[in-house]
Amino acid sequence: MPSAKPRQPxxxxxxxxxxxxxxxxxxxxxxxxxxxxxxxxxxVEDEDAYCAKYGLNPQQREAIRNRNVLQLIKAGGNAYYLAKFAGIFGLDMQDIGAQQTGLTKDQFKAKLLAARG
Incomplete structure (x- = not known):
């Protein structure tokens, strides 16, 4: 069995x-x-109680309060699950991608279209 290649950061x-x-x-x-x-x-009715119910740690709780996807990812969040959180606030994966790249949603969409060729 071939050995796995080390991941390049x-x-x-x-x-x-x-x-x-x-x-x-x-x-x-x-x-x-x-x-x-x-x-x-x-x-939405009681964010603090809901987060406490699931035992979020302080880093995760802070990221939830900030609505910051990058912080949530650093706190162990998986993008697919985080999309469910973002959906509560009317955000979609393009909003998340824009936040991750530091672009506006329109800029991010244009970048995606340009990459299609």
Missing amino acids: VPGTTIFDGEQARKGYALNKMCYSFNDAANRRAF
Whole structure:
């Protein structure tokens, strides 16, 4: 069996690996719960209680308060689960991509279209 190639770090990118998955378990579990409309309403009604219910740590809680996807990723968040959190606020994956790249949503969309060739 060939050995795995070591990962080359990508500047500014947090790799979602086993360590990040363990770190973000509570956060991702909470975000997964947002598949249910009642849970989304409960979060909006009492965000602090909802985060406490899932045992978010201070770093995760701060990132939730800031609505900052990059902080959430550093705190162990998985982009697919974080999309459920962002959806509560009417944000989509293009909003998240714009935040990650430091662009406006329109600039990010233009960049995606330009990359298509």
